[in-house]
Amino acid sequence: MEILGLPGTLAFFSFSPLLLLFRLTFSWWISPIYTHLKLKRCGFGGPPPTFPLGNIQEMKKKNTVTSVTSSLLPSNPTHDIHSTVFPYFSRWQNSHGKVFIYWLGTEPFLYIADPEFLKKMSTEVLAKKWGKPRVFRHDRDPLFGNGLVMVEGNEWVRHRHVIAPAFSPLNLKAMASMMSESTNEMIERWIARINSGNSEIDVEKEVVETAGEIIAKTSFGMKGRNAKEVSEKLRALQMSLFRTTRYVGVPFEKCFNVMKTLEAKKLGKEIDQLLLSVITSRMKSIKRQTQEDLLGLLLQGNHQGDEKLGKTFTTRDLLDECKTFFFAGHETTALAISWTLLLLAMHEDWQNQLRDEIREVVGDKELDINVLAGLKKMKWVMNEVLRLYPTAPNVQRQAREDIQVDNLRIPNGTNMWIDVVAMHHDQALWGKDVNEFRPERFMNDVNGGCNHKMGYLPFGFGGRTCVGRNLSFMEYKIVLTLLLSRFSFKVSPGYNHSPSIMLSLRPTYGLHLLVQPLN
Numbered sequence: 001m002e003i004l005g006l007p008g009t010l011a012f013f014s015f016s017p018l019l020l021l022f023r024l025t026f027s028w029w030i031s032p033i034y035t036h037l038k039l040k041r042c043g044f045g046g047p048p049p050t051f052p053l054g055n056i057q058e059m060k061k062k063n064t065v066t067s068v069t070s071s072l073l074p075s076n077p078t079h080d081i082h083s084t085v086f087p088y089f090s091r092w093q094n095s096h097g098k099v100f101i102y103w104l105g106t107e108p109f110l111y112i113a114d115p116e117f118l119k120k121m122s123t124e125v126l127a128k129k130w131g132k133p134r135v136f137r138h139d140r141d142p143l144f145g146n147g148l149v150m151v152e153g154n155e156w157v158r159h160r161h162v163i164a165p166a167f168s169p170l171n172l173k174a175m176a177s178m179m180s181e182s183t184n185e186m187i188e189r190w191i192a193r194i195n196s197g198n199s200e201i202d203v204e205k206e207v208v209e210t211a212g213e214i215i216a217k218t219s220f221g222m223k224g225r226n227a228k229e230v231s232e233k234l235r236a237l238q239m240s241l242f243r244t245t246r247y248v249g250v251p252f253e254k255c256f257n258v259m260k261t262l263e264a265k266k267l268g269k270e271i272d273q274l275l276l277s278v279i280t281s282r283m284k285s286i287k288r289q290t291q292e293d294l295l296g297l298l299l300q301g302n303h304q305g306d307e308k309l310g311k312t313f314t315t316r317d318l319l320d321e322c323k324t325f326f327f328a329g330h331e332t333t334a335l336a337i338s339w340t341l342l343l344l345a346m347h348e349d350w351q352n353q354l355r356d357e358i359r360e361v362v363g364d365k366e367l368d369i370n371v372l373a374g375l376k377k378m379k380w381v382m383n384e385v386l387r388l389y390p391t392a393p394n395v396q397r398q399a400r401e402d403i404q405v406d407n408l409r410i411p412n413g414t415n416m417w418i419d420v421v422a423m424h425h426d427q428a429l430w431g432k433d434v435n436e437f438r439p440e441r442f443m444n445d446v447n448g449g450c451n452h453k454m455g456y457l458p459f460g461f462g463g464r465t466c467v468g469r470n471l472s473f474m475e476y477k478i479v480l481t482l483l484l485s486r487f488s489f490k491v492s493p494g495y496n497h498s499p500s501i502m503l504s505l506r507p508t509y510g511l512h513l514l515v516q517p518l519n
């Protein structure tokens with residue numbers, strides 16, 4: 001007897017518990033150990049793992065949020081944050097160097113904080129040949145699905161090809177007025193609050209909300225309640241997924257926290273429903289489509305297919321891209337603006353320098369992409385803030401083929417964790433003033449004087465570098481220009497400087513500043 005072309009005994013075996021056991025043992029035990037041995041043969045060390053948690057226990061133990069202000073005034077917190085946000089990596093670096101192996105559950109990861117190693121490794125590989133670690137794809141599915149952040153291979157080429165034009169200078173130009181509109185509404189709220197006697201504002205909460213509104217309007221043509229609801233649910237989903245240290249990579253991980261898994265699934269579905277209603281109503285008017293926003297382009301791509309690859313987007317693809325852009329398109333930029341307001345509150349001289357520049361360059365001109373290009377000092381400030389507080393604190397890859405680095409062969413399937421915070425705070429790359437806020441280091445050098453061109457990576461590297469970076473530059477400049485023209489900022493005595501990682505690099509207890517209207 002043959003079923004599906006298999007001899008009878010083999011077919012029986014393929015459904016047997018024995019085979020299942022063999023498969024699980026292979027993927028959780030044999031295959032990771034095999035990769036680990038290959039990496040060890042390359043000479044990489046690392047903390048010893050235990051089965052089935054890998055090194056998670058040690059990461060979990062030390063991952064309680066600690067304040068880095070403890071002995072300092074809140075107005076003068078330290079920027080030396082690596083050992084606070086990634087204490088385990090900081091410690092392991094001391095014993096194992098800047099490239100080593102650690103384990104998330106049964107998945108070995110190659111930790112990389114050496115830009116030279118990264119350069120050699122990445123010049124070998126085309127963008128479409130990189131994968132994203134499967135454990136993260138699985139874990140972050142409710143947030144990103146198979147959207148641009150996670151999609152791989154030819155599918156990634158196709159998605160990126162359709163999406164990239166949404167960020168063309170012409171489209172960005174059209175977004176500027178919507179950005180100003182939302183920021184001005186936030187300013188009105190702040191003025192009302194200050195007039196009622198409360199000048200302490202959690203700028204992170206406010207700016208994240210406004211940035212959510214901006215991405216909803218500029219990318220999806222969404223306004224009002226619906227947009228707010230998607231933002232709030234995405235935030236709740238992020239909290240549910242990343243608030244506590246999780247057991248990513250551990251077999252049956254989801255069983256450790258059933259409630260959290262169910263909550264994330266439920267939120268993911270609710271977000272899908274909200275976005276689906278927007279997609280459906282825009283689809284109905286596809287023929288009359290004049291909007292060149294992101295959703296418009298995705299729908300046109302869907303309608304026409306792709307000339308070379310000849311495929312259209314499924315509704316699932318569209319939903320995943322919308323979710324991806326909603327989240328990736330507001331959180332990192334909003335946090336960059338929030339950290340900037342903190343640093344400017346600590347450095348009044350820079351606050352004044354930026355105000356002078358705004359007066360000189362913008363005056364009473366309309367805020368558009370050409371005028372904003374003249375705000376050079378503001379760009380140095382943005383670069384320096386993203387160096388000290390990279391809001392996307394790490395970059396991940398998974399090898400989809402063996403990679404040669406000098407005489408080492410990194411095996412196919414290797415997960416990689418590139419520690420951007422570590423590289424941005426590495427004295428060997430930046431010099432003695434590495435932990436000081438000195439925007440002028442970017443005056444004559446786009447790399448801020450870093451002695452390696454891959455040591456500064458706030459937007460990632462290679463062909464998979466951030467697709468929304470130009471949009472974030474514009475939004476950053478518009479929001480900051482409007483805020484600095486109306487208010488001055490001081491650190492509130494109640495501010496607790498506790499940067500922590502919740503997917504992005506955020507202030508754990510909000511970012512409380514004293515805000516005063518300018519005369």
Ligand code: HEM
Nearest residue numbers: 148149328329332333336392459460461464465466468472
């Ligand atoms: C300050 C703001 C931002 C920062 C620091 C940032 C940072 C990053 C980083 C580090 C990556 C990974 C790159 C890599 O893997 O090499 C990335 C990818 C991405 N970002 Fe951003 N980002 C920002 C703003 C935005 C905005 C405004 C959008 C959308 C409107 C966006 C959408 C994306 C997408 C879709 C990807 C995946 C690109 C791909 O894999 O092809 N980001 N970003």
